[in-house]
Structures are given as structure tokens and as C-alpha cells.
Amino acid sequence: MKRHSHIISVGLMILACLIAAREYYIGYQLQNSLEREVENMSMAENDQSAGINKTSAFAITPSSSSITTANSLFANAQLSAEKQQMLQVGKGDTISSLLANVGISAKEIEYATKALHKTYDVRDLKIGQSILIKYHHNEERNSSSLLELEFKPSLEYQIILNKGENGGFKVIKHTAHLKKVIRKIEGSIKSSFYNALLKQKVPPKIVHEAIKALSYTMNFQHDIKRGDPYELVYEEHHDHEGDVVKTGNLEYIAILAHGRPHKLYRFSPHNSHAGYYTPKGESVVRALLHTPLDPKKMHITSKFGKRKHPILGFTRAHKGVDFGAPRGTVVMAAGSGVVEKAGYNGDFGKYIKIRHTGGYETEYAHLSKISPGIKAGAPVAQGQVIGHVGDTGLARGCHLHYGVLLNKVHINPLTIKQMPTVQLTGKDLEKFHKLKREVDSQLVGLKLNKQFAKSEPVRQTLIG
Ligand SMILES: [Zn+2]
Numbered sequence: 494m495k496r497h498s499h500i501i502s503v504g505l506m507i508l509a510c511l512i513a514a515r516e517y518y519i520g521y522q523l524q525n526s527l528e529r530e531v532e533n534m535s536m537a538e539n540d541q542s543a544g545i546n547k548t549s550a551f552a553i554t555p556s557s558s559s560i561t562t563a564n565s566l567f568a569n570a571q572l573s574a575e576k577q578q579m580l581q582v583g584k585g586d587t588i589s590s591l592l593a594n595v596g597i598s599a600k601e602i603e604y605a606t607k608a609l610h611k612t613y614d615v616r617d618l619k620i621g622q623s624i625l626i627k628y629h630h631n632e633e634r635n636s637s638s639l640l641e642l643e644f645k646p647s648l649e650y651q652i653i654l655n656k657g658e659n660g661g662f663k664v665i666k667h668t669a670h671l672k673k674v675i676r677k678i679e680g681s682i683k684s685s686f687y688n689a690l691l692k693q694k695v696p697p698k699i700v701h702e703a704i705k706a707l708s709y710t711m712n713f714q715h716d717i718k719r720g721d722p723y724e725l726v727y728e729e730h731h732d733h734e735g736d737v738v739k740t741g742n743l744e745y746i747a748i749l750a751h752g753r754p755h756k757l758y759r760f761s762p763h764n765s766h767a768g769y770y771t772p773k774g775e776s777v778v779r780a781l782l783h784t785p786l787d788p789k790k791m792h793i794t795s796k797f798g799k800r801k802h803p804i805l806g807f808t809r810a811h812k813g814v815d816f817g818a819p820r821g822t823v824v825m826a827a828g829s830g831v832v833e834k835a836g837y838n839g840d841f842g843k844y845i846k847i848r849h850t851g852g853y854e855t856e857y858a859h860l861s862k863i864s865p866g867i868k869a870g871a872p873v874a875q876g877q878v879i880g881h882v883g884d885t886g887l888a889r890g891c892h893l894h895y896g897v898l899l900n901k902v903h904i905n906p907l908t909i910k911q912m913p914t915v916q917l918t919g920k921d922l923e924k925f926h927k928l929k930r931e932v933d934s935q936l937v938g939l940k941l942n943k944q945f946a947k948s949e950p951v952r953q954t955l956i957g
Pocket of ligand 1: 795811813814815893894895
């Protein structure tokens with residue numbers, strides 16, 4: 494019995510020794526590998542030292558904090574501290590430059606940006622963006638190792654980059670749970686379309702989109718009368734508390750102007766930008782804008798045709814339209830093309846003529862200023878600012894004289910019929926009709942929609 498227990502106790506002693514040895518071995522290994530890691534880092538860090546010294550050159554928000562947590566697990570813990578910093582992207586900063594400033598090694602920066610790039614294009618980084626980083630800093634070796642990086646590139650999502658257990662980085666994209674809400678607005682015009690929409694708390698972005706989409710095919714001064722009904726549908730994105738986080742797109746706009754229906758749907762054709770289309774799938778974009786001025790800033794003071802000249806007193810043909818507008822109102826190129834003339838032109842004062850495709854030319858007169866770069870031969874884009882309203886030349890009051898020529902003959906700018914630039918076909922047209930049905934199903938109950946249902950069989954004429 495005694496011998497037995499002796500054997501057992503010897504056995505236990507051996508076992509205890511074995512366990513102790515194993516623990517020592519594991520501890521030794523851990524410490525060893527950690528030291529190796531620190532060594533590697535500091536080696537990489539040495540060629541980065543120039544970058545580290547520049548740390549003070551970038552902005553850290555006043556709220557930046559530095560949390561130091563004692564790391565009692567390892568022997569050299571007192572040298573290593575976990576820090577966190579809120580960085581702010583300044584002009585010319587990149588994720589790489591910001592991390593280098595904190596002293597992160599070039600190798601880690603490379604791994605981190607590579608991992609990030611899978612979910613976020615680091616070139617999209619915006620000035621002013623805040624980025625929270627957590628890193629290990631080794632005082633003695635003046636080296637840092639990145640642990641975590643997080644930022645919110647938009648209201649909809651957050652990017653979190655984490656160092657995994659194997660030392661590699663992984664990226665998580667947290668998407669905020671935004672609810673898409675469809676808003677339907679209807680009303681009738683009292684003073685102006687613009688004011689009517691703003692009064693109904695339609696976001697300015699949507700109002701501008703609506704005016705821009707309709708500007709190709711209608712003239713807000715000429716075509717709208719008091720009481721004309723309109724309706725529109727747009728998207729809003731709400732957060733979990735029901736607050737509007739983001740305004741989406743204008744999906745649909747319709748207006749019955751002088752009894753003439755204008756109805757447009759937003760659609761993104763394959764391989765092209767989103768735009769507005771008539772129920773037949775014709776793009777609203779025309780070669781020429783209906784008015785080369787902001788429609789809410791101008792009013793027609795003189796139409797095309799025979800008139801008694803306000804200054805000369807005798808009757809002569811008015812070969813354009815006069816848009817009264819405050820001095821300095823910007824004048825846009827009605828269509829893309831090439832400047833034919835730009836400069837002083839007798840009674841026309843400061844004057845610009847642009848040549849477009851399809852035999853069209855447009856002219857702009859009595860300008861107070863011609864924009865820099867607008868000279869003969871210069872290409873212009875549709876909507877580009879080319880000058881400002883004034884009263885140079887033979888003009889009574891500030892106005893823009895706007896003329897349109899087709900094959901060298903003046904035509905009435907307010908009634909020209911232009912072909913749509915794009916007519917959807919094939920798969921795009923199919924998809925468009927499907928979208929149209931979806932939007933239409935949301936219009937049930939709107940008054941104008943009922944009126945449209947009645948006026949629909951009448952051929953839709955879009956002037957312009
Ligand atoms: Zn005129």
C-alpha cells in the first residue's frame with residue numbers, strides 16, 4: 494500500500510514538472526514571438542521615421558483622446574500602449590498619409606489599404622472626413638501598429654477595418670437601416686411652380702430637378718397659367734427614428750400646363766445616366782434648352798414677330814424673344830456647340846452666337862458681361878454659363894434678347910419643335926414600361942392623374 498502511494502506521488506511530481514515546463518515553454522514562445530514582431534515592426538518603422546516626425550503637421554480634432562491601457566499579459570507591456578485618435582482628412586491627405594503620420598509602418602498601411610479597397614474606394618476620401626484609429630504604440634521603439642480604423646463615408650454606412658488574430662486586416666461595412674419613403678405631392682400653381690413646391694416643403698434639390706426636367710419641353714413663363722395642376726413623386730430616406738436622412742430622386746413629375754400634359758418619369762437606361770422620359774420613352778433632353786436663363790428669374794417682355802420697336806418707335810420684325818431679368822442673371826448656352834461670335838455687335842451690344850448641330854444657331858444679346866473663355870471657336874456645353882444679363886447696345890431695361898436660327902433663318906424660340914435626343918428601344922423600353930406601371934400604381938388617388946387619364950388619348954404634344 495505504502496509503495497503504491499509512493500509511486501503515485503512520484504508520478505504526480507513528474508506530471509507537475511511536465512506541466513510547469515510546458516507552461517514555461519509556452520510563455521517563452523509567446524514572449525519570443527512578440528519580441529520578434531516588435532523587432533520586425535521597428536525595422537519597418539526605421540525607414541518611416543521621416544514620416545513620424547511630421548505627425549504634428551496634420552489636424553487632430555480637439556476631441557481626440559488617447560487611451561492607454563496597461564497590458565499586463567506580456568513582459569514588455571509597459572512599453573506598449575493602446576491609443577486611439579480621431580483624425581480629420583485635410584487637403585491632400587490620403588488614408589496612407591494619415592496612417593504614416595501616426596507612425597504605422599508602410600507594410601501595414603499597404604495591407605490595410607488593400608483590405609479597405611475591397612469595400613471602399615480610398616480615393617473617394619473627402620476633406621473633413623473624420624477617421625477614428627486605434628493602434629498600439631511602442632514608446633521605446635517609437636513604432637505603431639494599427640488595430641482598428643473606422644469612419645462613416647456617408648449617412649448610410651460605416652466602414653470598420655479590424656486587425657484579425659492572424660495579423661491580417663478585415664473590413665466590415667455596416668449599413669444603416671434606412672427606410673425608403675415615397676412622398677406624393679399635388680397642388681396647383683398660384684404664383685409660380687417654384688414657390689408652390691417650396692411651400693409644400695419639397696426639398697430644393699427635388700424642385701430644381703423638376704424644373705430642370707421640365708425646362709426642355711416647356712417654358713415656365715409662357716406655358717403656365719394660374720391654377721394649373723401638378724403632381725410629383727419623390728423618395729426620401731428615413732432613419733430608424735423617422736428623421737429624413739437623405740433626399741432621394743424625383744421619380745415622377747407631371748403638370749397640366751394650359752391644358753397640355755407634361756408627364757415625366759425618371760429612368761436609367763442600360764449603360765447610361767438616369768434621366769427623365771415621356772410616357773412614350775422619349776428622353777426630355779433636347780438639343781436646345783427652352784430658355785437659356787433660370788426660368789424662375791425671368792419673364793418674357795417681348796415675343797417673336799412684328800412689333801413696334803420700344804426705342805426706334807417703328808414696326809419691324811423682332812427676330813427673337815426678350816426675357817426680362819435682373820442685371821447679372823446668368824445666361825446659359827442653350828445647347829452644346831461652338832462659339833461663332835463673342836463680342837460687341839452694334840445694337841445688340843455684347844453679343845454671343847453659338848453654332849449647334851442640326852443646322853441650329855442661337856444668339857444672346859445685350860449682355861452686361863461675356864464669361865471668360867467664351868470666344869470664337871471655343872466649345873461650350875449645354876447649360877454652361879456664357880455671360881450675364883445686361884442692357885448693352887440698343888436696349889431699354891435689362892433683358893436678354895435670345896434668337897434661334899435654323900439653317901440661317903430666324904425661327905420662334907418658343908415654338909420650335911425639336912426631336913428628342915433619345916428614344917428608348919428594346920430591353921430599355923420594356924424596363925421603362927415596367928417602371929412606369931410601378932410608378933403609376935402609386936398615383937392612384939391623385940387628382941391630376943384622373944385628369945390625365947381623361948386627356949391621355951389626346952396626342953401628347955410637347956412643345957419645344
Ligand atoms: Zn429683342
